[in-house]
Amino acid sequence: MIRVLIADDEAMIRSALVALLNLEPDLEVxxxxxxGAQALETIQQVKPDVCLLDLEMPGLDGVEVVEQLHKKLVNTRCVVVTRHARPGVLRRALASGVAGFLPKSRGAGEVAQVIRQVANGARYVDPEIAASALSQEPSPLTARELDVLRAGKKGETTTQISKALLLAPGTVRNHISTILAKTGARTRQQATDIALENGWL
Structure with a gap:
């Protein structure tokens, strides 16, 4: 029996998935x-074989949950599902150690099959998303510019970013100006959103 945890902030979708997956003879939710925070805590307590994580959740998103699990050396296999299957997000997900990635548009039978594959040690990436990811342009931002966005992801001030990265505040401001020019964003938050959406962060 494959033991599954489901994390999704949309109650109707979560309930439907629980009901449908529990109909499968070899799966148990x-x-x-x-x-995401509740998922992270619960995964460490109940140690499921496979986690089905929504990408877009309040607090920690699905990929951030996987990143935290890896830091804590929890080796539960994770599948991320998303309504907005952007190629950049796929790259971010794979870099975090996600074992499966598929859009929410897939049926319960297909989701169950992916859970089985992942539980058996395989990786699964939706073919359409994979094809789009291969054709997408790489990040125009340098590694240091991405560091600046990452350090300010939760709205940190320029001073806080400069302390975190051991840079002068003026250097951070210069990086931010360059980032805005490269991304066409008006604010640092907008640039961060663009970078996340494209999977550069």
Whole structure:
């Protein structure tokens, strides 16, 4: 029996998935969570074989949950599902150690099959998303510019970013100006959103 945890902030979708997956003879949903922080805590407690994580959740998103699990050396296999299957997000997900990635448009039978594959040690990436990811342009931002965006992802001030990266505040401001020019964003937050959407962060 494959023990599954489902995390999705949309109650109707979560309930439907729990009901449908529990109909599968070899799958058992042992926990369901409404956000990323709850999922992270519950995964460490119940140790499911496979986690089905929504990408867009409040607090920690699905990929951030996987990143935290890897830092804590928890080796539960994770599948991320998303309504907005952008190629850049796929790159970010794979870099975090996600074992499966598919859009929410897939049926419960297909989701169950992906869970089985992942539980058996395979990786699964939706073919359409994979094809789009291969054709997407790489990030125009340098590694240091990405560091600046990463350090300010939660709205940190220029001073806080400069302390975190051991850079002068003026240097951080210069990086931010360059980032805005390269991304066409009006604000640092907008540039961060663009970078996340494209999977550069």
């Amino acid at each position: 042992i926990a369901e969570c409404a956000d």
